[in-house]
Amino acid sequence: MRRPFLSLLVGALVSLSAQADGGMWLMEQLSQKYSSLAARGLQMKEYDLYNPNGTSLKDAVVSFDGGCTGEVISSQGLVLTNHHCGYDAIQQLSSVEHNYLEQGYWARTLQDELPARGVVVTFIDKIEDVTAFVQGQLRQLKGGTGMEFLSPSYLNGLARRHYSERYQRGQQGIELEIKPFYNGNKYLLFVKKVYSDIRFVGAPPSAVGKFGADTDNWSYPRHTGDFSLFRIYADANGNPAPYSEQNVPLRPRRWFDISTAGVQEGDFAMIMGFPGRTNQYALPSEITEWRDIDNTIRIRMRGLRQEVMLREMLADPKTNIMYAAKYARSQNGYKRAIGANWGVSRPDFLRRSEELRSEVERWASGQRDRKKGKVYLDGIARIEQAVAERAALRRQLWWLDEGLWQGIEAMQAPGVDLPLMSLERSFRSYCNKDYSPAVDAKIAKVLLAEYCRQVARADWPEELARGLARYGSVEAYVDAVYAGTRFTKEEGFASFTALPAAEQAKVLETDPLARLATSVRSKMRQLQKALQPFDSQISQGRRDYLAGLGLARAAQGGAGLMDYMADANSTLRFTYGQIQGYSPRDGVRYTVPTTLQGVMQKEDSTSWEFVVPERLKEIYRTQSYGAGKRWASKQADGSYVMPVNFTATTHTTGGNSGSPVFNAKGQLIGINFDRNWEGVAGDIQYLPSYQRSIICDIRYVLLIIDELGGARRLIDELSLVP
Ligand code: ARG
Ligand code: GLU
Numbered sequence: 023m024r025r026p027f028l029s030l031l032v033g034a035l036v037s038l039s040a041q042a043d044g045g046m047w048l049m050e051q052l053s054q055k056y057s058s059l060a061a062r063g064l065q066m067k068e069y070d071l072y073n074p075n076g077t078s079l080k081d082a083v084v085s086f087d088g089g090c091t092g093e094v095i096s097s098q099g100l101v102l103t104n105h106h107c108g109y110d111a112i113q114q115l116s117s118v119e120h121n122y123l124e125q126g127y128w129a130r131t132l133q134d135e136l137p138a139r140g141v142v143v144t145f146i147d148k149i150e151d152v153t154a155f156v157q158g159q160l161r162q163l164k165g166g167t168g169m170e171f172l173s174p175s176y177l178n179g180l181a182r183r184h185y186s187e188r189y190q191r192g193q194q195g196i197e198l199e200i201k202p203f204y205n206g207n208k209y210l211l212f213v214k215k216v217y218s219d220i221r222f223v224g225a226p227p228s229a230v231g232k233f234g235a236d237t238d239n240w241s242y243p244r245h246t247g248d249f250s251l252f253r254i255y256a257d258a259n260g261n262p263a264p265y266s267e268q269n270v271p272l273r274p275r276r277w278f279d280i281s282t283a284g285v286q287e288g289d290f291a292m293i294m295g296f297p298g299r300t301n302q303y304a305l306p307s308e309i310t311e312w313r314d315i316d317n318t319i320r321i322r323m324r325g326l327r328q329e330v331m332l333r334e335m336l337a338d339p340k341t342n343i344m345y346a347a348k349y350a351r352s353q354n355g356y357k358r359a360i361g362a363n364w365g366v367s368r369p370d371f372l373r374r375s376e377e378l379r380s381e382v383e384r385w386a387s388g389q390r391d392r393k394k395g396k397v398y399l400d401g402i403a404r405i406e407q408a409v410a411e412r413a414a415l416r417r418q419l420w421w422l423d424e425g426l427w428q429g430i431e432a433m434q435a436p437g438v439d440l441p442l443m444s445l446e447r448s449f450r451s452y453c454n455k456d457y458s459p460a461v462d463a464k465i466a467k468v469l470l471a472e473y474c475r476q477v478a479r480a481d482w483p484e485e486l487a488r489g490l491a492r493y494g495s496v497e498a499y500v501d502a503v504y505a506g507t508r509f510t511k512e513e514g515f516a517s518f519t520a521l522p523a524a525e526q527a528k529v530l531e532t533d534p535l536a537r538l539a540t541s542v543r544s545k546m547r548q549l550q551k552a553l554q555p556f557d558s559q560i561s562q563g564r565r566d567y568l569a570g571l572g573l574a575r576a577a578q579g580g581a582g583l584m585d586y587m588a589d590a591n592s593t594l595r596f597t598y599g600q601i602q603g604y605s606p607r608d609g610v611r612y613t614v615p616t617t618l619q620g621v622m623q624k625e626d627s628t629s630w631e632f633v634v635p636e637r638l639k640e641i642y643r644t645q646s647y648g649a650g651k652r653w654a655s656k657q658a659d660g661s662y663v664m665p666v667n668f669t670a671t672t673h674t675t676g677g678n679s680g681s682p683v684f685n686a687k688g689q690l691i692g693i694n695f696d697r698n699w700e701g702v703a704g705d706i707q708y709l710p711s712y713q714r715s716i717i718c719d720i721r722y723v724l725l726i727i728d729e730l731g732g733a734r735r736l737i738d739e740l741s742l743v744p
Contacts, residue, residue, distance in 0.1 A: 044587075046597050048210075049149060054584065064598075066079070077275045079278075079294070080594065084143045086680055088142070091296045094277040098272075100271075102250075102682075105249055122225065126225055136221055143220055147213045149211070153208050171206040178198070189213045205303075205565040207568050217262045220254060230730065231249065233634075234631060235630070239350075240699035243620060244616060244666075247722055253271055253272075260272060277741065278741075279690065282744055284665065288602070291599060291685065295595065295681030295682070297677045299676070306372045307410070309371075316420060320355060325356065327468070343456075357699055365702060366706070382567060385577055401564070408556040418549055427543075430469060432452060435449065436530060437536045438540055439540045459510035463500055485538045486538065568583060597672045615719055618663075621642070642664070648725060669715060681694040690720050696715075
């Protein structure tokens with residue numbers, strides 16, 4: 023009799039202590055975590071980190087251009103983010119004469135700061151719990167789709183109707199958003215201030231900002247100076263305003279002090295930022311689905327595609343440039359999927375998921391009121407049933423999506439299914455200066471052949487079946503499509519647009535590429551539509567499952583769902599841990615930090631990924647680590663070491679790129695930019711021994727601005743603390 027009780031108790035203790043690590047917490051969970059933070063060394067008051075009614079450190083953390091995080095680092099609105107986050111903006115501002123990606127850029131004066139059109143920087147002014155209000159509205163809803171509880175348009179409609187008067191009246195640049203947490207068991211309203219006059223201030227050359235490129239992506243030991251600088255401009259009153267010459271640098275409410283003291287293994291580290299998406303409450307069947315369908319198909323199709331791309335790129339320098347960014351994008355998701363499956367296959371990986379499910383099952387089946395417990399058990403059953411029933415359709419969709427839709431560029435081609443107005447946009451989306459129909463056709467042959475091997479003929483897009491029947495082989499069919507279409511060349515498209523409308527319609531119906539692309543898209547839509555009911559079942563089931571988890575936890579004396587992290591959803595979070603290396607495999611141990619010496623060791627003049635700028639080599643040779651070598655670490659023997667990157671046990675994901683990493687005093691010590699590939703299954707479950715955030719030491723950022731960029735003006739505006 024005592025045994026089960028004891029093991030339950032031990033189980034509870036273990037899961038409580040495991041909880042201390044990992045987690046992307048909501049700002050309001052700070053009070054609950056504060057003692058744990060203090061025990062780990064935090065020296066700040068709670069309200070200095072987050073103060074709902076005043077200014078705090080969180081006011082220096084911004085969402086950068088939608089998908090990334092940034093931080094304000096001066097009293098004049100200077101924002102630090104990653105090089106890969108500023109990449110698109112920097113590319114837009116670049117030309118052949120001024121290639122800022124290749125050469126880097128440092129604005130010498132305010133006048134040299136370049137408007138980055140389209141980039142926005144968002145502050146979170148206020149966060150309000152609106153759970154009771156939203157759930158009340160949902161209860162009153164008649165009819166509907168049953169999916170309103172997660173629908174951004176429904177929730178933001180509520181925000182507009184009910185909170186606009188209070189928060190937006192007479193204000194510029196304020197946006198409101200209501201977001202669901204714990205799959206609709208909690209709702210928060212975010213009052214956001216959005217600045218749209220953002221200017222590019224500086225960035226190192228890619229040889230520093232993207233050093234190691236694809237080979238080093240998702241890995242450590244790392245040696246990348248992945249940062250860029252922007253500045254927020256506002257009107258004379260400090261309010262958001264569209265670009266204008268009259269605008270002035272924003273005087274922010276709060277900015278980060280920067281520590282030049284250096285960091286050591288074991289030091290406390292904390293991160294705030296905007297993590298994008300996690301799936302911490304996936305049931306075991308969902309996890310194996312992710313591994314066996316999503317990741318496995320992605321790895322297979324991208325592997326095949328990249329093999330062809332790389333062969334073509336290595337054979338021709340021009341193709342190499344044209345396909346560099348496409349290859350990088352493909353490879354980023356490919357390597358991530360490999361890491362995810364590696365993580366999922368760790369012994370015991372499914373155990374936490376199984377334990378959470380049993381916790382709910384045990385509690386729900388123990389309810390006296392049978393009906394009450396049934397909701398939660400049904401929630402679990404609905405998810406599992408939907409996962410089982412959607413498997414075949416989902417597999418089809420992934421083969422089609424990864425293989426044809428994303429894999430073959432020309433599947434974006436004009437077709438009868440697109441509105442006339444968007445034909446030009448569809449054509450230019452792939453057929454631009456970086457497009458090679460020859461390469462695309464080679465890729466198409468490989469991917470179509472694999473698709474046909476994997477998917478039953480009855481499920482192929484109709485036009486593919488027709489084409490293959492007619493030409494007899496994938497090779498012959500693809501050759502016919504690319505030879506017979508107007509839509510792989512500028513002249514072809516020009517001759518098309520010159521036709522009268524009726525003739526154009528006829529071309530769209532007969533052109534072999536237009537026909538294939540249309541058929542692929544139609545199949546995609548058909549599969550997405552067929553899958554939708556299952557996705558709804560899963561979302562609704564998970565809402566109930568999570569509600570049950572919260573009740574089960576409360577029944578054990580916990581705080582309910584708030585004891586758990588809500589899945590990431592691009593809202594402001596904090597995570598904490600310590601600076602630490604890791605050992606992903608027996609006999610391998612990665613240490614912190616990496617140093618400038620490592621950059622020199624990796625130099626490879628035959629590979630574009632590992633070029634080291636002459637000036638950086640000179641800095642290393644002459645140890646020009648700032649006046650008095652102030653950016654470097656003095657060793658016991660009196661020598662100096664220049665740190666570059668380090669890792670920490672913080673729990674981060676995509677979207678945390680650019681996030682501030684700060685010490686126990688709230689001073690900036692680094693900027694987050696990646697995770698190790700062994701740790702990406704941390705999106706399902708935090709992996710204390712395998713998973714690390716990869717961070718650029720702030721002193722390397724300072725060294726590059728100061729010595730490589732010679733941008734003293736920027737150093738002078740920072741608040742450096744020794
Ligand atoms: N792996 C990082 C992230 O997930 C960096 C990606 C940018 N770098 C690249 N080579 N694609 O977003
Ligand atoms: N590089 C990722 C980003 O852009 C962060 C890596 C991760 O932790 O997934 O947000």
